Amino acid sequence: MEHFLTESQNARIVEVLSCDPQVPVSERIRIRQDARMPLAPKEVRIGMLAMNILPADLLQMNRQYGHQPSVPYVPGHEGVAVVLETGSEITDLHEGDRVLPIGVFGVWADELVVQRRSLIAVPSNSDVLQQAMLAANPATAWVLLKHQADIQPGQWVVQNAANSAVGQCTRQLAAHLNINLINIVRRPEAVASDESGHWLVDDGKEPDSLKAEVQKITRGETVVLGLDAIGGVASQALAASLSPQGRLVLYGLLSGAPSSISAHDLVFRNIQVHGFWLANWFSDPENKQKAKTVYPALIEIAAQNKLRMNVEKIYELSDIHEAIVHSAQGGKQGKVLLKGMYFDE
Ligand SMILES: NC(=O)c1ccc[n+]([C@@H]2O[C@H](COP(=O)([O-])OP(=O)(O)OC[C@H]3O[C@@H](n4cnc5c(N)ncnc54)[C@H](OP(=O)(O)O)[C@@H]3O)[C@@H](O)[C@H]2O)c1
Incomplete structure (x- = not known):
């Protein structure tokens, strides 16, 4: 895993600079290099493998979503990642494990630091593109x-x-x-x-x-x-x-x-x-017990190969503008996805 950490010198992050739909996407969104932050004891550094582009991401970029961050912000609601490094108090996740960040906003990046409690482990030998689409729509x-x-x-x-x-x-x-x-x-x-x-x-x-x-x-x-x-x-x-x-x-x-x-x-x-x-629904205390059962059930059903979504195309993160324009088009065969720098073909 040393190997993962040296690559990160070039870690990139996507940033939305404006949510004005009159401004072209190429001027509203940029990619910049991201500095690596130190880890707190309960945090995990993850390297993104693949990320999904959701209608929610597009709505947010046009100031039409239920949660509207102020600009500049890092977009992206779902994806799948590999664990790069764990904080000193974490014993149940290890470098190289595959994880889904759940309820983490801003995943269109090569690397993220997230709380341990926001990660769910998933099998490392399953289809990575399917896992990148598992958090939002199946739930x-x-x-x-x-x-x-x-x-x-x-x-x-x-x-x-x-x-x-x-x-x-x-x-x-x-x-x-x-x-x-x-x-x-x-x-x-x-x-x-x-x-x-x-x-x-x-x-x-x-x-x-x-x-x-x-x-x-x-x-x-x-x-x-x-x-x-x-x-x-x-x-x-x-x-x-x-x-x-x-x-x-x-x-x-x-x-x-x-x-x-x-x-x-x-x-x-x-x-x-x-x-x-x-x-x-997830944040309503009345649903607390039911909410705990959602992802275990879905991971189990996906492992039985009973839950698959179509993919239209996967883009390099550097082609973010093209990917966003493509994802906003009608008549597609499936999802438009993004590759993080830890994606391993
Ligand atoms: N409320 C929630 O918590 C929640 C969670 C997840 C998703 N969603 C919402 O669920 C919807 C589907 O999301 P998704 O990610 O599954 O979508 P998706 O895979 O990107 O598919 C988009 C779908 O929308 C259809 N469509 C687009 N514009 C349309 C229009 N004007 N009239 C009728 N159909 C239209 C497309 O039909 P064609 O193939 O014919 O173009 C396609 O079936 C979105 O509105 C999303 O925001 C809501």
């Missing part, structure tokens, strides 16, 4: 399915943006939990050809038509939960597809438009509408 899908409504095996759930990373995880986790799922995508090419399941292509232009399509699939059985990543009229279509007392959980704002839901569905059919943000 979101898991909590949405397990802890937002009392869903029993065999009941129906409907989700939009079903080809997104959250959507892919929801599909695999619903199968694992024996939940019936209807997947809505906005373009036919986004229907996963390697999977069975129930798919609808809906571009959102006629919100009233989705309900009939959903009922055809369920044959009138109860649809208890709708998972909405889009907002705007997509919320209206999803709410209308639910059975009376069904729960609509709005967890994404992909359309950027305010959710419109018919008063008829709210008043006469008692549709329950809730917003969801994983960060709030």
Whole structure:
């Protein structure tokens, strides 16, 4: 591991200098060299292997996110790393171990110093790109399915943006939990050809038509939960597809438009509408016990090869501007990822 430490002289860090969407990305974001800080007894120095670019990162760069740091800030919510060095009080992690930083903000860097309690060990022989995507979207899908409504095996759930990373995880986790799922995508090419399941292509232009399509699939059985990543009229279509007392959980704002839901569905059919943000869910003391079970469950399911997300492309950290522009485009096959300097092909 001496070997890791000598390389770090060139450790880089990404910095967001401005969140003004009128300014080109190339002028808003820079890479600079980072100085190495000494370690406190309960801290760990980690070297980033791969990092994910999330819609949350893009929202934050455009001053539209729930947590908005002041500039300059180091972006990045998830990735996977290798342990480089441990503080004097740490006995259960060792140089070379692979770890996920959880709840650590600012991971688009070659090296970080983090508290031991923010790291979860993961197998060193598993797919590193899959591990780089494990912290946010799989946990979101898991909590949405397990802890937002009392869903029993065999009941129906409907989700939009079903080809997104959250959507892919929801599909695999619903199968694992024996939940019936209807997947809505906005373009036919986004229907996963390697999977069975129930798919609808809906571009959102006629919100009233989705309900009939959903009922055809369920044959009138109860649809208890709708998972909405889009907002705007997509919320209206999803709410209308639910059975009376069904729960609509709005967890994404992909359309950027305010959710419109018919008063008829709210008043006469008692549709329950809730917003969801994983960060709030984890920090709510009421969820403390459930929260402890989320990552062990996901790491176990991933180890059984039952949880995989698609990758569109992996970029060198030095190509950050190109990577960000690419990740903001529609019609992708999967996630755009970044390579840290400790990535080992
Ligand atoms: N609340 C939370 O705690 C939480 C946690 C994680 C993620 N999220 C949210 O979940 C959503 C999905 O995240 P992700 O990382 O899984 O996304 P992703 O993998 O980057 O996929 C993006 C998806 O959005 C679709 N899309 C983009 N713009 C759209 C629009 N205007 N109308 C309809 N669909 C649109 C894309 O469809 P095409 O393939 O057709 O372009 C694709 O399915 C995001 O909104 C994200 O912020 C929320």
